[in-house]
Amino acid sequence: MHFLVTNDDGVDAPGLLALAQEIRKLGRVTVVAPDKNWSASGHVKTMNRPLRVKEVILEDGTKAFASDGAPSDCVALSMLGLLGEKIDCVVSGINPNANLGHDVTYSGTVTAAMEGTISNIPSIAISLDAPEFHTGPLDYLAAAQVARVVVEKVGKNKMPGNVLLNVNVPYLPFNEIKGFRITRQGLRVYRDELVRREDPRGRPYYWIGGDAPTGVPEEGTDIGALNGGFVSITPISLDLTAYDCLEQFQSWNIGK
Numbered sequence: 001m002h003f004l005v006t007n008d009d010g011v012d013a014p015g016l017l018a019l020a021q022e023i024r025k026l027g028r029v030t031v032v033a034p035d036k037n038w039s040a041s042g043h044v045k046t047m048n049r050p051l052r053v054k055e056v057i058l059e060d061g062t063k064a065f066a067s068d069g070a071p072s073d074c075v076a077l078s079m080l081g082l083l084g085e086k087i088d089c090v091v092s093g094i095n096p097n098a099n100l101g102h103d104v105t106y107s108g109t110v111t112a113a114m115e116g117t118i119s120n121i122p123s124i125a126i127s128l129d130a131p132e133f134h135t136g137p138l139d140y141l142a143a144a145q146v147a148r149v150v151v152e153k154v155g156k157n158k159m160p161g162n163v164l165l166n167v168n169v170p171y172l173p174f175n176e177i178k179g180f181r182i183t184r185q186g187l188r189v190y191r192d193e194l195v196r197r198e199d200p201r202g203r204p205y206y207w208i209g210g211d212a213p214t215g216v217p218e219e220g221t222d223i224g225a226l227n228g229g230f231v232s233i234t235p236i237s238l239d240l241t242a243y244d245c246l247e248q249f250q251s252w253n254i255g256k
C-alpha cells in the first residue's frame, strides 16, 4: 500500500509527523503537505496562480514535499502525477482540534480527504479533540495509533464510493479510550463574534473572534461519542443533496 499523508496545519506540524510515522508501519508513505497553515480554508482548487513544490526534511530525517497550495491542492497534485506513482489511500491530519458537525465544511483536514474521495481513493481525515486551554506540546501518539487502526480496517474492507471517513479522537491515552463509534454529524454551536477595531491610520478592520465552538452531545453523534470518551468515525458523503426535501421543492412548481 502507498499512502499519501497530508494535513492543513503545514508540513512542520507535529500531528503530521506523528501520523506519518504510525502509517509507515502499514506501508509506504509519501508526505505532501502545505508550506503554511491552511486551517479553516475549506475546499480549495487553486486555478489562477502556479503551484510550487519543494522537497523538505521532516524532524525525523524523512523526506517530504511542501507545496504553496492548499491541502486539497496537495492531494490533487499528488493524484495528477506529481509523485509519478499511484496512491492507494489518503490520510489527512492529525489536526490538533476536533472537526465536528458543520466544521467539516470549513476544515482543510477534511477537505484534503474530500479531494482524495473525488479521485475515488479511500480517504480518511483524523482530528484530535485537544482540550481548549491546553498549553505546551500535544501528545499525538494515541490519535496516530487510532489512525493506524482505522486505516488498517479501510485496507481490509471496501470503502463505498463518494464517501470519506471523518475520525475524531478524544484526548486520552490509547488504553483509556472507551472504544470506537460509527456516528452521524452532530450540531456544532458556534460562538463567533465580530470584533471591529481601528488600524493605526484610523481605518476599521474586522476580526471574526469569540469563543471556541461547543456542541450538542447527542447520542449517536460525533460530539456525543467524543463526550463519552469514544473515537468518533463519521462517514461523510460528498453527495450533499437534501433527498428528504426533493418533493417539497418540486411542489413549489417553480416553472416548466
Ligand code: MN
Residues within 6 Å of the ligand: 008, 009, 038, 039, 040, 095, 096, 108, 109
Ligand atoms: Mn488545522
